[in-house]
Amino acid sequence: MVMKKFINDPQNLTPELLEGLALAYPGKVKLVSGKIVVRANPKPKDKVAVVTIGGSGHEPALTGYVGDGMLDASVAGDIFAAPGAPMILEALRLFKDHVGVLLIILNHEGDVMNGGMAFDMAVKEGIKVKKVLTCEDIAAGINAPNEDRRGLGGAMSLYKIAGAAAEAGKSLDEIVALSQRFGDNMATLAVTMKTATHPQSGQYIATLPDDKMEIGMGQHGEGGGTGPQPMATADVVAETMVEKLVAATKAKKGDIALLIINGSGATTLMEMLIVFRKAYRVLESKGIKVVYSRCEEMLTVQEAAGFQMILAPIDEEQLGYLNAPSDAPYWVTR
Numbered sequence: 001m002v003m004k005k006f007i008n009d010p011q012n013l014t015p016e017l018l019e020g021l022a023l024a025y026p027g028k029v030k031l032v033s034g035k036i037v038v039r040a041n042p043k044p045k046d047k048v049a050v051v052t053i054g055g056s057g058h059e060p061a062l063t064g065y066v067g068d069g070m071l072d073a074s075v076a077g078d079i080f081a082a083p084g085a086p087m088i089l090e091a092l093r094l095f096k097d098h099v100g101v102l103l104i105i106l107n108h109e110g111d112v113m114n115g116g117m118a119f120d121m122a123v124k125e126g127i128k129v130k131k132v133l134t135c136e137d138i139a140a141g142i143n144a145p146n147e148d149r150r151g152l153g154g155a156m157s158l159y160k161i162a163g164a165a166a167e168a169g170k171s172l173d174e175i176v177a178l179s180q181r182f183g184d185n186m187a188t189l190a191v192t193m194k195t196a197t198h199p200q201s202g203q204y205i206a207t208l209p210d211d212k213m214e215i216g217m218g219q220h221g222e223g224g225g226t227g228p229q230p231m232a233t234a235d236v237v238a239e240t241m242v243e244k245l246v247a248a249t250k251a252k253k254g255d256i257a258l259l260i261i262n263g264s265g266a267t268t269l270m271e272m273l274i275v276f277r278k279a280y281r282v283l284e285s286k287g288i289k290v291v292y293s294r295c296e297e298m299l300t301v302q303e304a305a306g307f308q309m310i311l312a313p314i315d316e317e318q319l320g321y322l323n324a325p326s327d328a329p330y331w332v333t334r
Contacts, residue, residue, distance in 0.1 A: 003199070003202035014079065021037065022037070026040065028327060029066050029329060038094065039066055039073070041068055045098045047099065048166040049166070052104045055083075055111075056078060057199065060297070060300075061299035062299075063076055064331075066328055067331070068167075069324060070326050070328040072095065079198065084114055085114045085115075093125075098128075100130070102175055102179065103131040104158060104159065105151070107135035119131050133151070133183075134186075136152060136186045137187075137188050138248045139190070139218070154183075156262075158179055160324075164324035165179075188245075188309065190264070191237055191306045192213065194306070197303065206222075209228060213228070213231050213237070234271065234278060245309060252288070256289050256291045256314060257288050257311060257312060257314060258310070259290045260293065261309055263300065265305070266304060267305050269295070275307065283311075
């Protein structure tokens, strides 16, 4: 099958999409040094800056969450590739005069390696920086070690909480503790029924039979451990995933929780809302109250069909930060 995408030279995808983002939202973000997106309205230096890194091709993640009340900067790599350590260090240097910098890294090999190198260099330069790793994917198993758990769409909510806490004037140590607590209590599980093409090569990143789905497939086509399974109804898939997420998070009766359905790119809002409805009802039947929710595309994989379900028991402090004002291109809270 021939790839059909509205693109120009495949080698220019990342700079062109970042230029488009900056032109579309000039009051919210601006582009510096080619692949570093920063807030158009800089945060005062007496507040902690929040920075993240990651490959392009997953829009609106990650750069779409730079803005007031959320990220101060996002360092973009090429399509499905981590940004280099020198560019990450350049971004951290932009905030060397702030009271602190929080670097949020999603657990993928290249991001962890390059982000770690940049972090170490920044520390040697005297930049007050700390890092948090998101690793909430439970496809490898509920009790899998953190190094085996990928960072997925749950990071967007962590950006919101950390960004709001920074706006409120919390210290770097306080924001790290808050972010780590949220990350530790969060779990994500994905399901895929059609994989994506790599927009630079036109090749499928993985294969999946037309009549099959796979719960736990990674955003770059990595296997989920369960293997392909027959397609099932929205209710069956939603309930299966909720049960796994509840077990992973240890959510219980009386808890309040965040529930997000994150579309992978080709799944319709109709399907996502039907899945959300069932997930909400299953949690309700367990006495778990959903107090914060989103149902939209956040971290996508080109034209992949499927979704990520994200669940996190939260507390009133975290809920307050989720509801705090923000003005990023793809997360606006008034």
